[in-house]
Amino acid sequence: MYRYDGYDHQMLADRVAQFRDQTNRYMDGKLSETEFLPLRLQNGLYVQRLAPMLRIAVPYGMVSATQLRKLAYIANHYDKGYAHFTTRQNIQFNWPALADVPDLLADLAEVEMHAIQTSGNCIRNTTTDQFAGSAVDELEDSRAYCEIIRQWSSFHPEFAYLPRKFKIAVCGTADDQAATQVHDIGIYIVKGPNDEVGFRILVGGGLGRTPVIGKEIFDFVEKKHLLTTLEAILRVYNREGRRDNKYKARIKILVKETGVDEFRNKVLEEWALVKDSSLTLTDEEIDRCQKFFDAPDYQDLGNSPQELTDKLQSNLLFASWHSQNVKPHKVAGYSIVTVCFKETGVAPGDVTDQQLKQIADLADHYSFGEIRISHKQNIVMADVRQDQLFDLWKALESGAMASHNLGLLTDVICCPGGDFCALANAKSIPIAESIQRKFDDHEELTNIGEMNLNISGCMNACGHHHVGNIGILGVDKKGEEYYQVSLGGSSKNNASLGKIIGPSFAQEDIPDVVETIVGVYKDKRSGDEKFIDTFNRIGLAPFKEKVYAKAD
Amino acid sequence: MPKLISKDAVMDNPWTVMTTSTGPEILQSVPGKNFIVPLQFWKLYQEELSNYDGAIAVWIDSNEQPGQIADDLHSLPLIALNFPAFSDGRSYTNARELRQKYGYKGEIRAVGDVLRDQLYYMGQCGFDTFEIRHDQDAELCLDAFKDFKTGYQSTIAEPTPLFRRR
Numbered sequence: 106m107y108r109y110d111g112y113d114h115q116m117l118a119d120r121v122a123q124f125r126d127q128t129n130r131y132m133d134g135k136l137s138e139t140e141f142l143p144l145r146l147q148n149g150l151y152v153q154r155l156a157p158m159l160r161i162a163v164p165y166g167m168v169s170a171t172q173l174r175k176l177a178y179i180a181n182h183y184d185k186g187y188a189h190f191t192t193r194q195n196i197q198f199n200w201p202a203l204a205d206v207p208d209l210l211a212d213l214a215e216v217e218m219h220a221i222q223t224s225g226n227c228i229r230n231t232t233t234d235q236f237a238g239s240a241v242d243e244l245e246d247s248r249a250y251c252e253i254i255r256q257w258s259s260f261h262p263e264f265a266y267l268p269r270k271f272k273i274a275v276c277g278t279a280d281d282q283a284a285t286q287v288h289d290i291g292i293y294i295v296k297g298p299n300d301e302v303g304f305r306i307l308v309g310g311g312l313g314r315t316p317v318i319g320k321e322i323f324d325f326v327e328k329k330h331l332l333t334t335l336e337a338i339l340r341v342y343n344r345e346g347r348r349d350n351k352y353k354a355r356i357k358i359l360v361k362e363t364g365v366d367e368f369r370n371k372v373l374e375e376w377a378l379v380k381d382s383s384l385t386l387t388d389e390e391i392d393r394c395q396k397f398f399d400a401p402d403y404q405d406l407g408n409s410p411q412e413l414t415d416k417l418q419s420n421l422l423f424a425s426w427h428s429q430n431v432k433p434h435k436v437a438g439y440s441i442v443t444v445c446f447k448e449t450g451v452a453p454g455d456v457t458d459q460q461l462k463q464i465a466d467l468a469d470h471y472s473f474g475e476i477r478i479s480h481k482q483n484i485v486m487a488d489v490r491q492d493q494l495f496d497l498w499k500a501l502e503s504g505a506m507a508s509h510n511l512g513l514l515t516d517v518i519c520c521p522g523g524d525f526c527a528l529a530n531a532k533s534i535p536i537a538e539s540i541q542r543k544f545d546d547h548e549e550l551t552n553i554g555e556m557n558l559n560i561s562g563c564m565n566a567c568g569h570h571h572v573g574n575i576g577i578l579g580v581d582k583k584g585e586e587y588y589q590v591s592l593g594g595s596s597k598n599n600a601s602l603g604k605i606i607g608p609s610f611a612q613e614d615i616p617d618v619v620e621t622i623v624g625v626y627k628d629k630r631s632g633d634e635k636f637i638d639t640f641n642r643i644g645l646a647p648f649k650e651k652v653y654a655k656a657d
Numbered sequence: 658m659p660k661l662i663s664k665d666a667v668m669d670n671p672w673t674v675m676t677t678s679t680g681p682e683i684l685q686s687v688p689g690k691n692f693i694v695p696l697q698f699w700k701l702y703q704e705e706l707s708n709y710d711g712a713i714a715v716w717i718d719s720n721e722q723p724g725q726i727a728d729d730l731h732s733l734p735l736i737a738l739n740f741p742a743f744s745d746g747r748s749y750t751n752a753r754e755l756r757q758k759y760g761y762k763g764e765i766r767a768v769g770d771v772l773r774d775q776l777y778y779m780g781q782c783g784f785d786t787f788e789i790r791h792d793q794d795a796e797l798c799l800d801a802f803k804d805f806k807t808g809y810q811s812t813i814a815e816p817t818p819l820f821r822r823r
Contacts, residue, residue: 110823112823116806116809119804119806123805144774226746256819256820257809257818260809260810262749262777262779263753263782265775266743266744266775340750340753343747344722348745348747379757382811383816383817386820390821
């Protein structure tokens with residue numbers, strides 16, 4: 106994984122000192138609330154219902170065992186003993202005191218971590234596929250490019266006060282696990298003319314109030330032009346993005362109002378100024394960044410070793426976890442393991458300090474000392490020997506981390522919602538739990554099969570409800586919390602936005618509504634058709650009919 | 658009187674900003690001064706302005722673009738770019754555009770809601786002087802230019818990005 110050199114360390118130290126000074130001036134009354142606001146946001150600090158919330162950046166989701174131990178220490182020392190994985194591969198703490206934040210940031214800096222640009226109207230953490238580097242269907246490892254973008258976007262002096270937040274995702278795999286098409290800029294690593302590897306670039310995707318699937322702006326950009334292209338897009342956006350209405354300020358609105366062809370022309374005009382400037386990437390820089398992500402020291406092993414096949418036959422629980430949470434690896438004898446943090450009764454994505462420490466030890470022991478956070482709020486150990494899967498599973502089980510519901514209905518994406526977030530219209534965590542309690546039979550869950558259920562507590566859509574196969578959105582109806590249900594969303598390659606099924610429901614009705622929807626699917630599916638495919642074939646009507654017939 | 662600083666010193670300010678409510682007749686009554694006039698004013702009264710015996714600079718708001726006077730930029734000794742609110746980031750792009758696209762060599766001044774905590778970024782984007790808001794401490798503001806020892810990007814102040822320097 107990327108390691109800081111003297112320059113990176115210096116910049117981080119400068120930032121910690123800068124924010125300490127800003128916090129002191131704010132606490133001394135020398136910096137107003139309004140003036141401190143964007144400064145603290147660009148350091149990941151929100152003021153929430155109960156306490157400040159601090160969002161730590163995890164560049165493209167990669168975390169080392171050493172960093173995990175530091176996060177465990179922070180959870181214990183500054184927080185109430187737990188942390189939370191976000192839908193953008195970051196980590197949040199819900200209880201630090203404002204006065205402690207500068208010290209907390211200094212602690213993080215010791216392990217090359219920070220909270221830079223995890224909020225505010227600036228370029229946010231670049232995200233990617235959580236299997237990058239290990240996936241079987243990868244054209245090229247996306248992480249080197251994510252790191253190149255991370256550096257370009259960190260403290261970019263021109264783009265610190267954009268009209269609105271700006272999110273970039275990079276995907277190097279055939280199966281898009283990074284929700285690439287619903288980002289402000291979505292980058293696919295593709296083969297272009299003469300089999301040269303470069304980038305296909307989408308612009309103007311996003312969720313929130315006005316969900317939009319990104320549109321292609323360039324079908325092929327050479328590697329060396331990655332940063333100049335991004336710089337040109339951002340420059341057009343910074344100048345022309347709307348600033349009169351924060352709900353119309355994202356780049357998706359600008360692209361929509363301008364039209365993608367006209368927008369492309371504007372970008373090309375800007376690009377002409379920088380395309381052969383010093384910002385053009387060099388082969389040396391791409392090599393330098395790629396070296397940080399060289400393959401670890403894999404052993405020469407075969408697939409399906411005896412140790413594994415024996416245990417799969419003799420232990421049903423292990424076999425079930427294996428079939429759900431373990432995915433193929435590009436190197437023979439290895440597998441990719443996802444540790445699913447969707448235990449019923451625990452807020453989706455919540456992790457205790459003890460678990461963080463345990464994951465660190467397991468990562469050291471089984472997966473070259475590194476893990477990744479996925480945008481689905483789970484953890485990935487990307488390089489586990491197949492003959493050690495059983496031992497890993499046993500260890501996870503002892504730490505209550507062996508949930509075997511990955512990719513199933515109860516592997517819910519869920520924002521913190523009204524229990525924590527000041528923006529929320531409604532709670533979301535209790536909704537997730539009530540659904541998990543309704544569907545507590547694993548056999549039934551596997552029978553239902555692959556299904557994303559996403560829950561957001563407000564239309565800002567942190568829980569990605571628009572792209573859930575089933576999406577649930579908390580709304581405020583005359584002071585009461587209601588829930589709107591949509592069907593047919595997807596964040597994969599065939600990205601689509603869910604369609605609202607009809608009038609919203611009371612909280613207590615939601616588990617039954619989900620059950621009815623699942624019932625219609627089971628009734629109508631042909632063979633082993635996935636929910637999303639059945640939905641695309643039969644449409645909304647049969648679901649609607651059944652759900653509201655029951656309500657009458 | 659707002660305070661003016663460069664990246665390393667507090668400065669005297671010989672320039673006066675003229676508001677849009679004034680007409681060109683003021684030029685006759687105060688000869689030999691240095692006026693910064695709004696872009697629209699400059700476009701309306703070009704003839705009167707060119708006959709003035711003092712110096713004239715142009716004030717460009719964040720929703721306006723230097724390209725609107727591209728042909729005349731080089732005759733101007735100073736361009737003031739306005740920050741109507743410190744959180745409005747458009748003038749950063751305008752400053753870079755003046756340098757990068759139009760090769761403007763004169764003084765670029767930040768005016769408006771110019772505060773200590775944005776000065777470092779302004780300095781990177783091509784601004785030379787900063788008319789800081791009345792409540793800002795000029796000496797403390799000078800420290801802002803030392804907030805970071807270096808950055809990753811290709812900027813006006815440091816055109817070579819870090820990846821070509823490390």
